[in-house]
Amino acid sequence: MITTEENEAWTRVGRDTPGGEMLRRYWWPVTFGSLVQGKRPKKVRLLGEDFVVFRDGRGRLGMIEPNCAHRRAPMEYGRVEEDGIRCCYHGWKFDTAGKCLETPCEEPDSNLKDRVAMKAYPVQEVAGLVFAYIGDSPAPLLPKYDLLVHEANATRYVYGNANNCNWLQTAENAADATHINWLHAGPYPMSAAKRPKIEFDQREYGLDCTTLVPGMENDKCSSLIFPCHNRFASARTEQGSARQNMIFRVPEDDDKTLNFFITLVPRTDGKFVHKSETPPERKDKGPWVENTRFVYAPGDEDWWGVTSTDQDRMVLEGQGLIYDRSTETLAASDRGVAMYRRMLKESLASVAEGRDPRGIVRDPEKNGLVEFGTRLFTLTRELQVESA
Ligand code: FES
Numbered sequence: 001m002i003t004t005e006e007n008e009a010w011t012r013v014g015r016d017t018p019g020g021e022m023l024r025r026y027w028w029p030v031t032f033g034s035l036v037q038g039k040r041p042k043k044v045r046l047l048g049e050d051f052v053v054f055r056d057g058r059g060r061l062g063m064i065e066p067n068c069a070h071r072r073a074p075m076e077y078g079r080v081e082e083d084g085i086r087c088c089y090h091g092w093k094f095d096t097a098g099k100c101l102e103t104p105c106e107e108p109d110s111n112l113k114d115r116v117a118m119k120a121y122p123v124q125e126v127a128g129l130v131f132a133y134i135g136d137s138p139a140p141l142l143p144k145y146d147l148l149v150h151e152a153n154a155t156r157y158v159y160g161n162a163n164n165c166n167w168l169q170t171a172e173n174a175a176d177a178t179h180i181n182w183l184h185a186g187p188y189p190m191s192a193a194k195r196p197k198i199e200f201d202q203r204e205y206g207l208d209c210t211t212l213v214p215g216m217e218n219d220k221c222s223s224l225i226f227p228c229h230n231r232f233a234s235a236r237t238e239q240g241s242a243r244q245n246m247i248f249r250v251p252e253d254d255d256k257t258l259n260f261f262i263t264l265v266p267r268t269d270g271k272f273v274h275k276s277e278t279p280p281e282r283k284d285k286g287p288w289v290e291n292t293r294f295v296y297a298p299g300d301e302d303w304w305g306v307t308s309t310d311q312d313r314m315v316l317e318g319q320g321l322i323y324d325r326s327t328e329t330l331a332a333s334d335r336g337v338a339m340y341r342r343m344l345k346e347s348l349a350s351v352a353e354g355r356d357p358r359g360i361v362r363d364p365e366k367n368g369l370v371e372f373g374t375r376l377f378t379l380t381r382e383l384q385v386e387s388a
C-alpha cells in the first residue's frame with residue numbers, strides 16, 4: 001500500500017522535493033518553436049517555476065529567469081532584438097546566455113553591465129519543440145527518440161494540450177494497458193471489452209506494454225518512456241489512417257501537466273511535411289488547445305459519452321488534482337502500474353544517493369537512435385502501412 005507520505009514524495013514537482021529533484025535531471029519541452037518568433041518573448045512554466053523564452057534576431061534561442069536583474073520587472077514584456085532581450089522598465093539588455101549587454105540609464109563609462117547577469121538555461125529546438133534543462137550542470141544529452149529525428153514519408157503534426165492534474169497520474173496511465181479495452185472501447189472496437197493478455201518488459205528507457213487481444217492478428221505495443229512520456233501507434237476509428245505518436249508529459253506544476261504531441265501520419269510520396277498544429281480531424285487548428293477541467297467534448301455515445309481524445313483526461317482529472325494512492329485497490333492486472341512504481345522508487349533513491357535516475361544519457365557514444373516496438377507502420381524510407 002502507498003502511504004500518504006510516499007504519495008507526497010512521488011508527486012510534488014517543486015525544487016527541493018524528492019520528485020522535483022528527480023524530474024530536474026531531464027530535458028523537457030516547454031513550448032513550440034513556432035511560438036517563439038519576432039519581438040515578443042514567451043513566458044513558460046516548468047516544474048513550478050516561471051521562465052521567459054526568446055529567439056534573438058540571429059536565431060539563437062534563450063531561456064532566462066522571469067524577472068530582470070535590475071529591479072525585477074517582468075521580462076515577458078521585454079522586446080527581442082538582434083542580439084538579446086531588452087527589459088521594458090529601464091531598457092537593460094541581456095543575451096541568450098544571460099550576459100548583460102547594456103544598462104542605458106547609467107553613465108557611458110559605467111562598467112556595471114560587466115558585473116550583472118541573469119540566470120540562463122540550456123535550450124534546444126528539436127522537431128518543432130523547444131526543450132529546456134533547468135537542473136544542475138552539466139546537462140545530460142537529449143535522447144534521440146525515433147520521432148524526434150525521423151523526417152521522411154510522413155506529415156508531422158506537433159501540438160499540445162493540458163491535463164489539469166498531477167504528472168504521475170498521466171505517467172501511470174501509460175503503464176495501465178488494460179484501460180484501452182474499456183475506456184477506449186469506442187475508438188478501438190476490435191478490442192472493446194475483451195480481456196487482453198499483456199506482457200510488460202522493462203527497458204532502459206522505461207516500460208514496454210505489449211497487448212494481445214483474442215481474435216486480433218497484430219499485437220499492440222505501447223512504451224512508457226521514464227519518467228512519464230508515451231510512445232504508441234494508433235489507428236482510432238475517427239482518424240482514417242495509422243499513426244505513430246509520442247506524447248511528452250510535462251509537469252508544469254503540482255496540479256497541471258502539459259502534453260506535447262508528435263504525431264506522424266504516413267505519406268506514400270516520400271516527402272516530409274512539418275505542421276505545428278493539430279491533426280486534420282480535430283477542430284482546433286493552432287498548436288495549442290486549451291482545456292477546461294471537467295469539461296469534455298461529447299461523443300462515443302455507445303460507451304462513456306465523451307469523445308475519444310478527451311477520455312484519458314476525463315479519468316485522470318477525475319482522480320483528483322493530486323491522486324491519493326493510499327485509498328486505491330491495486331489488482332493483479334495492474335502489474336504495469338506496479339512495475340512503473342518500482343522504477344520510480346529506484347530512480348528517486350538514485351537521485352537521493354547522488355546518481356542519475358533512469359534514462360539519463362551523458363555519453364554521446366551511447367546516445368543512439370531509440371526505437372520502439374510499435375507495429376502499425378515502420379519508419380523506413382520504404383514506408384509500409386501495415387494496418388489502416
Ligand atoms: S527593471 Fe529591468 S531595466 Fe530596470
Ligand SMILES: [Fe+2]
Nearest residue numbers: 179183184312
Ligand atoms: Fe488512454
